[in-house]
Amino acid sequence: MDWKTFDRRNPKMGQKGEILAKDVYRCAFCRGKGVVSYNKKLNCPACSGTAAVRVPGLAVICAYCNGSGRAPLNKSATCIVCRGHGVVPIESKDLAGCPACKGSGRAGGTGLHCLICKGKGVIAGKKAGAVTAD
């Protein structure tokens, strides 16, 4: 199975891994249009047609869908990690890249989201490598 590689040059509202604190973001799923791309009569399921999504507090770009808001396995469905918002809330600024998926948000080659970081690509932690297993 081949998965399309990310378009890293595509301009986004922020960089992956960058901590955002805007509270309100342009809806990623409908790209701020409020309707779904395949049916202009349907309200966007991610923002209910408001074209904006509210993510209070701190957030990061959803690593799993790369901020697109679309499920990598089915582009007409909302991303299960960010629910189509394109950003996911985080609890603290002390983030480390997820060691399991190396920040991709995807479990190795399967297309499913990483269970360690829940698709965010980052985990809470003071420093990368601070997690100990014994």
Ligand SMILES: [Zn+2]
């Ligand atoms: Zn929307």
Ligand SMILES: [Zn+2]
């Ligand atoms: Zn997502």
Ligand SMILES: [Zn+2]
């Ligand atoms: Zn991960």
